[in-house]
Every structure is written in C-alpha cells, then in structure tokens.
Amino acid sequence: MTQLESAHYDKWLTAQAKSRHPSAIRALFPLENNPGMISLLAGKPNPQTFPFENITVTLKPVTPDAPHPKLEINAGADLQEALQYTATCGLPRLHKFVRDFQHHVHGRVAVPGEDDFSVTITNGSQDAFTKACAALIEQGDHVLIESPVYTGAIPEMTIAGAQFVEVECDEQGMSAAKLAHVMENWPENKPRPKLVYTVPTGNNPSGASAGKQRKIDILNLARKYDFLILEDDPYYFLTFDGDRVPSYFALEKELGGVRGRVLRLDSMSKVLSSGLRIGWATGPQKIIEAMDLHTSAANLQPNSTSQAIVQALFKHWGIDGLLEHVSRVADFYRVKRDAFEGAAAKYMSDIATWVTPTAGMFLWLKLDCEDSNDVIKERAIKNGVIALPGNVFYPTPRTTPYTRLSYSMASIEDAEEAFRRLRRTVFEPFHS
Numbered sequence: 001m002t003q004l005e006s007a008h009y010d011k012w013l014t015a016q017a018k019s020r021h022p023s024a025i026r027a028l029f030p031l032e033n034n035p036g037m038i039s040l041l042a043g044k045p046n047p048q049t050f051p052f053e054n055i056t057v058t059l060k061p062v063t064p065d066a067p068h069p070k071l072e073i074n075a076g077a078d079l080q081e082a083l084q085y086t087a088t089c090g091l092p093r094l095h096k097f098v099r100d101f102q103h104h105v106h107g108r109v110a111v112p113g114e115d116d117f118s119v120t121i122t123n124g125s126q127d128a129f130t131k132a133c134a135a136l137i138e139q140g141d142h143v144l145i146e147s148p149v150y151t152g153a154i155p156e157m158t159i160a161g162a163q164f165v166e167v168e169c170d171e172q173g174m175s176a177a178k179l180a181h182v183m184e185n186w187p188e189n190k191p192r193p194k195l196v197y198t199v200p201t202g203n204n205p206s207g208a209s210a211g212k213q214r215k216i217d218i219l220n221l222a223r224k225y226d227f228l229i230l231e232d233d234p235y236y237f238l239t240f241d242g243d244r245v246p247s248y249f250a251l252e253k254e255l256g257g258v259r260g261r262v263l264r265l266d267s268m269s270k271v272l273s274s275g276l277r278i279g280w281a282t283g284p285q286k287i288i289e290a291m292d293l294h295t296s297a298a299n300l301q302p303n304s305t306s307q308a309i310v311q312a313l314f315k316h317w318g319i320d321g322l323l324e325h326v327s328r329v330a331d332f333y334r335v336k337r338d339a340f341e342g343a344a345a346k347y348m349s350d351i352a353t354w355v356t357p358t359a360g361m362f363l364w365l366k367l368d369c370e371d372s373n374d375v376i377k378e379r380a381i382k383n384g385v386i387a388l389p390g391n392v393f394y395p396t397p398r399t400t401p402y403t404r405l406s407y408s409m410a411s412i413e414d415a416e417e418a419f420r421r422l423r424r425t426v427f428e429p430f431h432s
C-alpha cells in the first residue's frame with residue numbers, strides 16, 4: 001500500500017464534514033459541457049448583461065527598459081469563465097496548471113491509484129485553512145501547534161473546538177524531540193491528536209525554517225502516531241539562503257512508505273498580490289472533497305476573475321517564468337532582511353536577541369524585558385512605531401519578552417528610525 005485507504009480518513013473528518021452533501025446544482029455543472037446539452041440548470045447571469053468588454057492587465061517590465069507585457073482576457077470563453085460561476089475547485093485551466101506546478105515543485109503526480117492527491121483553488125490560504133479546520137477539528141480534538149503559533153490560526157481552530165497542545169520551538173521551528181516527548185507521554189486513555197499545524201518556512205511569527213531532517217523526523221512521528229500534518233507554507237518561495245527545503249508534501253513521497261498524511265496550503269499572496277486572494281490546498285482526496293463541499297455551500301467558488309488573471313499570467317510565464325518571478329521576489333526580501341537586521345544590530349544588540357530568519361518576512365525579537373506587551377502595545381505606539389507583542393502568538397494569556405517585527409514594507413531609513421524609537425521606548429521607564 002502506498003496510499004492511505006480512503007476509509008482511513010473517516011476517523012479524521014468531522015461530523016460536519018461528513019454530513020455535507022454535494023450541491024444539487026454544482027454536482028451537475030460538468031454535464032453542461034456534454035455535446036448538444038441545453039442547460040436550464042443554474043441561475044447563471046447572462047453574460048450579455050455584463051458591462052465588461054475585456055480585462056487587460058499590464059505587467060511591470062522585468063528590467064526598467066524591457067517591454068511592459070499585456071495580458072488580454074478579451075472575449076469568448078476566457079472572458080466568460082472569468083466573469084461567470086465556474087467549478088467549485090477552481091477554473092479548470094488554472095487547476096491543471098497548479099497540478100502540474102505541484103508536480104514540478106514537489107514531485108507529486110495526481111494519478112488516481114498511484115499518487116492520490118487532489119487540488120483545490122481557494123480565496124487565499126486562509127480560506128483553505130478555515131475549511132481544513134472545519135473538516136478536521138471537532139469539539140475537544142487535540143491539535144499540536146507550534147509555540148508560538150501564527151496568530152491568524154488561533155480563532156478558527158478555537159471555534160472548531162481545538163484543545164491546543166503547544167510544542168516548543170527552536171531555531172528550526174517545531175522541535176521534533178519535543179513533539180516526540182509529547183507523544184511518548186500521551187496518556188493511553190486520552191484520544192490522540194489528529195493533526196499538527198505547522199508553518200515550516202519563514203515561520204510567522206518566529207521566522208524559523210525547518211531543515212530537511214527536521215521535517216523527516218516530524219513526518220516519521222506523524223506516521224508512527226498516525227496524525228495529519230497541516231503544512232501552511234505561504235513563505236515557501238521566500239527562501240533566501242540556499243535551496244528551498246523540500247516540503248512535507250514532497251518528502252512524504254521522497255521517503256517512500258504510505259502517503260496521505262500531508263495537507264499542504266500554498267498562497268500567492270506573498271509572491272503575486274495578497275488582494276487577488278489566490279491560494280490552493282493540495283492533499284488527500286477525501287479532505288479536499290470535504291473542503292470543496294464546504295466551498296460549494298459557503299461561497300460557491302474562489303473568485304474567478306482573480307483566477308482568470310492569475311491563469312493568464314501563469315500562461316504567459318509558464319512554470320519556469322513563475323519560478324523566476326518568485327526567485328526575484330525572494331531576492332527583494334533578502335535585501336530587506338539584511339538591511340533590517342543591520343539596523344536591528346545597530347540599535348538593539350545590547351537589549352535584544354534574535355535568530356536571523358532565512359526565509360519570510362519576520363524578525364522575532366526577544367527584548368531584554370519580562371513583558372513586551374506593555375512596551376510594544378502601549379508605549380511604542382505613543383512613540384510612533386507599531387509592531388506585535390509576542391503574547392498574541394499563543395492560544396492562552398501569558399507574558400512574553402518577544403515582539404514580531406515585519407520587515408516587508410519598511411525602507412532602510414524607516415527601519416533605522418523604527419529601531420531608534422523602539423530603543424527609546426525600551427529605555428523610557430528608566431530614563432523618564
């Protein structure tokens with residue numbers, strides 16, 4: 001057996017997920033394409049009434065004097081697709097591109113019976129995350145999380161009923177040794193955790209990235225203790241130093257053995273545009289199906305106009321062009337990281353420590369104080385600098401000396417000034 005049996009997922013899927021039924025209309029959508037079929041099926045608005053003649057997008061030139069390429073979504077099928085209701089899991093051609101892309105990047109091939117995974121396009125990865133929580137987390141389920149954890153993950157998991165089990169992190173993110181310790185000491189009569197939630201690259205907030213061996217160790221624990229890995233990886237392409245580490249999704253196959261324990265979430269927010277709201281989930285068919293049923297009831301489909309723009313862009317670039325683009329974006333943020341860290345070293349090295357992030361957008365600064373909340377949330381704002389205090393990255397109240405600083409937007413001048421203000425803020429109580 002190379003793939004978990006479909007029935008294996010029954011124990012992971014929530015009652016809510018199992019009780020969903022296909023939409024009466026959406027289930028019949030594919031039949032509309034049968035030759036000669038006259039469709040009186042859906043309340044699709046007639047595109048003749050749409051006021052849009054075309055969608056033209058002008059791209060920035062790759063170098064200052066290069067041409068500005070134009071993407072034209074002009075007329076006919078492409079424009080109709082862009083403006084109309086379409087498949088729940090995404091525009092068919094974008095969906096195909098993403099499947100090929102996942103093959104190229106992660107070495108997985110969606111061949112039923114051989115490498116059974118599915119893809120669904122989502123309104124950003126947060127949408128996929130919300131639906132994954134609804135499909136997998138039942139009231140009282142134990143969920144293994146990084147400590148600290150992405151603050152945006154806490155509300156949905158909490159609402160779904162998660163009992164958080166925090167796993168300590170080190171400079172590579174979630175510690176496999178600590179995770180093993182948690183699992184080895186798990187009481188026999190207590191239901192085991194269903195999943196581990198991890199942001200393995202350029203972690204939000206800690207900036208940490210897991211190396212290959214770390215991922216293998218955690219994957220082996222997932223196999224040993226039979227839990228899922230929810231791999232939330234929006235910063236995957238923002239790897240600065242050296243090659244990208246293979247994803248959990250890739251390693252699942254590379255390692256051999258039984259696949260089907262990784263649900264991977266990708267996002268185009270950090271590399272194309274966050275307003276487009278395009279991401280995708282890749283993983284076991286049963287879970288993706290459950291998420292699609294959720295979509296078909298909740299918001300019908302991801303935004304197809306955004307999808308059409310992204311599809312036109314990907315068609316223009318091809319897989320290689322997309323990979324070249326994300327490398328340029330990573331280079332941009334590497335320069336930002338260097339400048340930002342340089343400013344941090346200049347102003348903060350005697351009052352804070354940090355680990356250099358090798359990916360992503362965040363510096364996780366440990367201030368020389370007991371509780372960063374007071375410094376960051378109250379006083380820094382008065383001094384004209386906003387950042388997040390560390391305590392928002394934990395599911396329960398506590399004091400922490402940490403603060404998360406995002407270096408994605410600040411110019412070098414702003415970074416310098418921000419650190420001057422932070423420094424002043426830290427010293428204020430002693431000097432005022």
Ligand code: PMP
Nearest residue numbers: 124125126150199204267269279
């Ligand atoms: N997961 C993590 C770890 C994030 O940092 C973010 C964005 N802040 C998201 C998910 C949501 O990204 P998207 O814009 O794709 O919904």
